[in-house]
Amino acid sequence: MGQGVPRSVGPREKRDLLGMLQAFRLNLEALSLLALFVGVFLIYNTAMFTVVSRRRDTGILRSLGANRMEILGAFLSEILMLGIIGAPLEVSSAFL
Numbered sequence: 001m002g003q004g005v006p007r008s009v010g011p012r013e014k015r016d017l018l019g020m021l022q023a024f025r026l027n028l029e030a031l032s033l034l035a036l037f038v039g040v041f042l043i044y045n046t047a048m049f050t051v052v053s054r055r056r057d058t059g060i061l062r063s064l065g066a067n068r069m070e071i072l073g074a075f076l077s078e079i080l081m082l083g084i085i086g087a088p089l090e091v092s093s094a095f096l
Contacts, residue, residue, distance in 0.1 A: 043083075046079075046082075047075075047079050050075065050078065050079065051075055054075075058071055061074075
């Protein structure tokens with residue numbers, strides 16, 4: 001058949017194409033969930049590294065009278081700021 005000539009698709013071919021499209025969508029969803037899991041793990045790992053690396057600072061703050069909630073607030077605000085700054089940078093770099 002030449003270019004531009006419409007080709008009729010039979011019911012069997014249509015069923016096969018729809019099955020392949022459904023399998024493709026399922027694979028995309030599975031890979032998206034995997035990427036989301038990896039992203040959450042990386043964020044968790046970065047947050048825990050921050051907490052562990054600042055253990056000495058946490059001890060100094062506790063000895064100066066800071067309670068656990070104030071220290072938790074400091075860590076969470078730092079992680080939130082990193083997220084606010086990092087997310088737009090990552091999204092914009094994804095399109096380059």
